[in-house]
Amino acid sequence: MTAPASPLDGCGRRDERNAEVAGPPWCHALVIAPPPLAATIAEDLARGLSGLLAVTCTPDAEAAVSRIAAAPDWIVPLILMVATEVPIDDQLRILDQEPALRTASLLLLTDRAWHEDVTLAVDQNRLQAVIHAPWTTGTLAWLARAQVTRWLGANRPQDPQTQQLVAPDGRPMAPPESDLLRLLELETMDVATQLLAGVERVLGPCARLRLPAGTRLIQEGVDVDAVLVVLKGRVALDRAAPSGDLRLHHDSTGAVVGLLSLARQQRAFFTARATTEVEVVHLSFEQLDRALAVDPSLGAAMAAVSIRALANRLQRADQLQIEKTRLNQALERERQELSRTLHQLEQARLELVEQARFAMLGELAAGIAHELNNPVAAMLRATTYVGEDLERVLASHPQGALARSVFEAERERAPRSTREERAIRRHLEQALGDPALAQRLFEAGIEEPERARALTADPARLELVEAAAGIGSALRNLEVASRRMCELVTSLRTYSRPKGQPVSGIDLHAGIEDSLRLIAHRLGRVELERHYGELPTIRCHPGELGELWTNLLANALDALDETGRIRLITDAPTPQAVRVRVQDNGRAIDPAILPRVFEPRFTTKQGAVRYGLGLGLAIARRIVEAHGGTIDLTSATGGTQVTVVLPVAGPPD
Amino acid sequence: MTTSSVRPRVALPSLTLVQRLGLLAGVVAFIIPLAIDIPGLEPAGERMLAIFLLAILLWVTEAIPLYATATLVILLQVLMLSDQALVGGIGPLPPAASYFAALANPVIILFLGGFLIADGAHKYGLDRNLAAVLLRPFAGNARRSVLGLMAITALLSMFVSNTATAATMFAVVIPILAALPTGPARTGVALAIPVAANVGGIGTPVGSPPNAIALGALEAQGQGVSFIGWMFLAVPLMLVVLLFAWWFLTRRYIKADTPLVLELSANFDRSPAAIIFYVIAGSTVLLWLTEPLHGISSSTVGFIPVVALLATQVMSADDLRRLQWPVLWLVAGGIALGAGIGNSGLDAWLIGLLSWDALPLALLLLLLVGVSVGLSTVISNSATANLLVPLALSLAIGLPIDPTAVGVMVALACSLAMALPISTPPNAVAYATGEVPTSAMALSGFVIGGFGALLLALAMPSLWGALGLL
Amino acid sequence: MRLALLILEDERAVREALRRDLAPFASHIRLEEAEDVETARDVITEIDADGDQLALVLADHRLPGTSGVDFLISLRTDERASMARTILVTGQADQEDTIRAINEAQLDRYVAKPWQPELLCQMVREQLTDYVVSRRLDPLPHLPALDAAAAMTLLQDRGDF
Known part of the structure; x- marks a missing residue:
């Protein structure tokens, strides 16, 4: 066992010849060492590997690579490398160019006390053993054989030669020597x-x-x-x-x-x-x-x-530690998931509260509307009756014809701007020279100076005319007021009207055109642009959608002055949805109230119920949401756009 | 009202056609006597005539405010008839100070005292409370109530300006009027107040500016009348006219069964300041009424409350500021004008224009009273007095009658003019309430004023003579 | 010179109702109406040109394009109308607007719709009187439209002429 240490520079020429020791011709152990030493090593190795591998010597890594490249059918279970000036890691990188060398077990033979050039080798688990030189004769052979046996068991378990060396479970046949x-x-x-x-x-x-x-x-x-x-x-x-x-x-x-x-x-x-x-x-x-x-x-x-x-x-x-880490990660994921869900739940709850609020408002509105309906209807009828009866009473009055004409004229008087009214009154004042009298006559609906003069001369007639005109205008205002209340009541009822079954095959454009006809009287000099795209027919509540378009158009009209432009754009952004956009170029909505435009509030302007930012948009939203669609409103200088997207499939059941 | 609001614009009133004509005519009338040599009139008289004619036109047309005309008169006199005249050479002229002195004439001082007491009476609610207390005995019957109303109005008006009296009484009566049914009763009550206020104004020297103007003119002639002396001359007429007016108005407008209740609650201010005021005001009136006993002139007496009220701070600088200075200056202008007419010899020349002796005295007095009433019906009483008092006093020189009687007569006549809303401020107030049609005012003014004028012209001189007052 | 009262109200029926309820004033003061702020400014110009004075404004709170409060605020910088008394006639002024009206427009009175005609007339009368008193105008030409008893105070220091 205690063979004298062989000097590292002992052999050379045998290596020059690439002497091959017996073994299967395709299975080689590669010795990478300067020539004299290589021979010694090869000799020692051959002892341990006889019958298993041939031993091939090369002087350096490049030579080893080119050697292997020249023999593609070689198997190299073992490389024995002698430490030289070239760092081990660098040599390893060169060897790794050849796939056949990448799996080989690496033994390092060194005479140095320190190695700092094996990081890669260790890190990649390529270094199987470090042997100090000089070595005891036989050590190399023993180590090499053990390594080769292990390598063969791992990489070529089916070879007959391997099966002789290795037990069926892959462990080497030879048991360890120590107890x-x-x-x-x-x-x-x-x-x-x-x-x-x-x-x-x-x-x-x-x-x-x-x-x-x-x-x-x-x-x-x-x-x-x-x-x-x-x-x-x-x-x-x-x-x-x-x-x-x-x-x-x-x-x-x-x-x-x-x-x-x-x-x-x-x-x-x-x-x-x-x-x-x-x-x-x-x-x-x-x-x-x-x-x-x-x-x-x-x-x-x-x-x-x-x-x-x-x-x-x-x-x-x-295992527990790994499991713990994995569980922690899973826990964290679940925690985040929970937090997300919680947030979504809170959102959903808020929406529900909001919906409940609107629903309650709707019910309240419907209730009020119901209660108001009868008195309003009675009021509206009563104005008609008063007018009719007054005409009958006047028929028997000696001055009845005059009173009646004044009454009717005043009752039917179309609205005029205060500017026009003032001009007429001024004219009358100038003609009569008495502002107070002119005012009185004007209020009685007397606007022609001749007639005014004639009446001034007859105070009794003037009194009658004043009274008749007073009743006429009062009745007119009463009628207008009750009609407004009627409209309001109807709007309120609509706000929460129960609906029937949705209808399929509805053409949206036809519905929009119907609504346009309904509000044609209000369009006036407003310019209307239609940009209709190809739309599929949809399933919907056509009556409600009609109301929706009317509200949106009325809303746009309210933003406009006498002139302006309304643009209607329809398209189908996806096969499952249709989109209608109503644009106006009128006044922008105050940004402060923009977030609340869909809340039900009431506005009246210039004597008519206007949907404006009041009930109209709230109804619109309710209708759209009942159809499973969305409604959005953007407003900026230059106009307002309301976008309604409705599912083709119609309201969710 | 606010600090942030802009200052409202001051709009000058636009002149009416009459006012424009008045200005133009005034300037022409002013130039003629200066440009043309008037026979029988000294240069000083010509200058005074120019000023007089200008004053007549400006006061009659009110082209500029009455008090502005008054100050103009004083200024022109200083510039034309004083030692500071711009163009001299017409002999010795009085010092400028003598014209300015009109602004502090004893009569003005008397009025100052009267005004301050009147304002104090209002400030401390004495006027209203006195009215409330004094009305009580008259309650029960509509006509008696109206008598009470008129009596109290007249009494207040003797010491307080007619306008302020009317305003105070209307403030009290308007809510009561509103409760009456529309018709003659309202008219009657609404007429009773200005009539009583106008008539009451003749009762004392401080009752009305014409009184002061006459007093001032008389004093300039050395014929001063004491406070109580004036009352002896005027109060009998006042009472008779008042009674007649009551009789006329109630018979014509107010049925005996009219539901008129004039009951007011009195609530006398008992604060120390008010009590001091009562004492000072009472003492002053007492001193005025007792002039013959102590001999202190009414003007001097009138200045005592000024000092006392200001010293005790019962009346403040604000109250002083609010005094009716325009009225005082108007009176001062009249006094200066009268003095100027007398001094310049204009009076003699004017009287010389006509031979007044040809007319009987009674007719002459009737004419004088008639002109006074007529003129003051359409223009301001004070302006009328300013114009007519100097003339009348000049006239009196050649008449067999005491000039005092003539002066007092003109002053009283000026106060009897009340036929139109514009005749006196109380009339204007009554008219503005909308309760008095112009026709009713014209009728009552004509009847009552006419009755008073006849009485004044025909009966009073004899009465005064019989009573030995003159 | 007449005192003028301006009704600023966009709704015809309400305007007519106000006019009718204020009819007792018509023979004594100038009643003007405007349905929007622009017309209101024209009316003010006209009143001024005629030598009359805008004494009182009854403004609705909601007006086309602007709010009555904004108009009243703008009045304060108009020398022709800066002394005018102001009444806000409204059904729905919120607190913020009301505060602004009082602080910035020196609002004098606030009338809620529906109004009581007698109370409205009384309020108008008081405000007209206040206007006359604050400007020390001669109350006599306007006396039937004023609180006569209060207006009489103005005559106290007037004096006899």
Whole structure:
């Protein structure tokens, strides 16, 4: 075994010839070393590898690569590299150019005390062994053979040659030489059996204890002064926790229970409990001590048992750590998911509250509308009756014809601007020279100076005319007012009207045109642009949509002065939806109230119910939402646009 | 009202056609006597005539405010007839100070006292409370109530300006009027107040500016009349005319069964300041009425309350500021004008124009009273007095009658003019309430004023003579 | 010179109702109407040109294009109308607007719709009187439109002429 160290510069020419040692012609061990040394190494290697590999020498990594490249069918399980000036990592990179070399086991032969050029090799798990030069003859061969055997078992398990070397489980046929490593390769139970056999050799036969499942072999917090060798059955380790017992280890228990606590001379950290029926041997601290003292070889078995147990436990702990991390990550994900859901729930709740508010408003509005309907209808009728009856009364009055004409003229008088009215009054004032009288006559509807003069001369007639005109204008105002209330009542009822079944096959454009006809009287000089796109027919409540368009158009008209432009744009952004945009170029909506435009509020302007920013948009929103669509309003200087998107499929059921 | 609002614009009133003509005619009338040599009239007289003619036209047409004309008269006299005249050479002229002195004439001082007491009476609610207390005995019957109303109005008007009296009484009566049915009763009550206020104004020297103007002119002639002396001359007429007016108005407008209740609650101010005021005002009136006993002239007496009220701070600088200075200056202008006419010899020349001796005295007096009433019906009483008092006093020189009688007569006649809304401020107030048609005012003014004028012209001189007052 | 009252109201029926309720004033003061702010300014110009004075404005709160409050505020910088008394006639002025009207437009009175005609007339009378008193005008030509008893105070220091 103690062969003299071969000088590194011992061989050269054999390497020059690339001398090949016997072995299968395609299986090679590669020696990368300067020529004289390479020969020595090759010689030593060949001893260990005969029958397995041929040994090929190359002077450096480049040569090795080109050599392998020239022989594509070669298998290279082993490379032995001698440390030179060129850093190992660099050489490794060169070798890695050739795929056949990438899997090879690498042995490094060095005479240096320090290496700082092997980071890559270690990091990539390429360095299998570091051998110091000079080496003991045979060392190289032994190491190389072990490596090659392992390599073949891993990479070419099917080769017949490999099967001779390696056991079916992939481990080398030759067992380890040391007791400890040999024992470590055995099954836990076998080790325990061997340990027990050794103990029994010293102490004499030990009794087997048979214990049922659930028996506590050691107890948490109790001093441990014995070990239990488990020969059959399974044991779990539990630890008491505030939330109940925590099972930490089950299969990782090991064959000798209590060993760790015994080693640390302290109270048990776990409770060991049999989970099946177990067969154990009880060994007290003193018995174990005696056995180990008498037969030191038992130490290896003891150590193997302990290492086995520790390794199991450590592995289990590592698994737990990994599991914990994974669980933490999952937990974090779930936490975020929950927070998102919570937020969504809160949004949904707010929307529901809002919807409930509007629904309540709607109900309230409908209730008020219902209550108002009758009195308003009665009022409206009453104005007509008063007018009719007054005409009958006047028919019998001597001045009836005059009074009646004045009454009717005043009742039917179309609205005029105050500017026009003032001009007429001024004219009358100038003609009469008496502002107060002119005012009086004007209020009686007398606007022609001649007539005014004639009436001034006859105070009794003037009184009559004034009274008739007064009734006329009062009746007109009453009628206008009751009509407005009617409109308002109708709007209110619409706000929460129950609806029937949606109808399919509706052409939106036809509906929009109907609405345009309805408000044609209000369009006046407003310019109307239609940009109608191709639309599929949709399923909807056509009556409600008509109301929607009317409200949106009225809203646009309100924003405009006498002149202006309304643009109607329709298109189908997706096959499942249609879109209608109503644009006006009128006054922008005050940004302060923009967020509230869809809330139901009432506005009246210039004597007519205007939908404006009042009930109209609230109704529009209700209709659109009932159809499962969306409505949006944007407003800026230059105009306002309302966008309605409706699903072709119609209202959700 | 506010600090942030802009200052309202001051708009000058636009002149009416009459006012424009008045200005133009005034300037022409002013130039003629200066440009043409008038026979029998000294240069000073010519200058005074120019000023007099200008004053007549300006006062009659009111082309500029009455008080502005008055100050103009004083200024022109200083510039033309004083030692500071721009163009001299017409002999010795009085010092300018003698014209300015008109602004502080004793009569003005008397009035100052009267005004301050009147304002104080209003400030401390004495006028209203006195009215409330004095009305009580008359309650019960509509006509008696009206008599009471007129009596109290007249009494207040003797010491307070006619306008303020009418305003106070209307403020009290308007809510009561509103409760009456529309018709003659309202008219009657609304007429009773201005009539009584106008007539009451003749009762004392401080009752009305014409009185002061006459007093001032008489004093300039050395014929001063004491406070109580004036009352002896005027109050009998006042009472008779008042009674007649009551009789006329109630018979014509107010039925005995009219539901007129004139009951007011009196609520005398009992604060120390008010009590001091009562004492000072009472003392002053007492001193005025007792002049013959102590001999202190009414003007001097009139200045006592000025000093006393200001010293005790019962009346403040604000109250002083609010006094009716325009009226005082108008009176001062009249006094200055009268003095100028006398001093310049214009009076003698004017009287010389006509031979008044040809007319009987009674007719002459009737004419004088008639002209006074007529003129003051259409223009301001004070302006009428300003114009006519100097003329009348000049006239009296050649007549067999005491000039005092003539002066007093003109002053009283001016106060009897009340036929039109524009005749006197109380009439204007009554008319503005809308309760009095012009026709009713014209009728009552004509009847009552006519009755008073006849009485004044025909009966009073004899009465005064018989009573030995003159 | 006549006192003028301006009714600023966009709704015809309300305007006519106001006019009718204020008819007792028509023979004594100048009643003008405007349906929007622009017309109102024209009316003010006309009143001024005629030598009359805008004494009182009855403004609706909601007006086309602007608010009555804004108009009243703008009046304060108009020398022809800065002394005019102001009444806001409204059904729905919110607190903010009302505060602004009082602080910036020196609003004198606030009338809620529907109004009581007698109370409205009384308020108009008071405000006209206040206007006459604050400008120390001769109350006599306008006396039937004024609170006569209060207006009489103005005559106290007038004096006899």
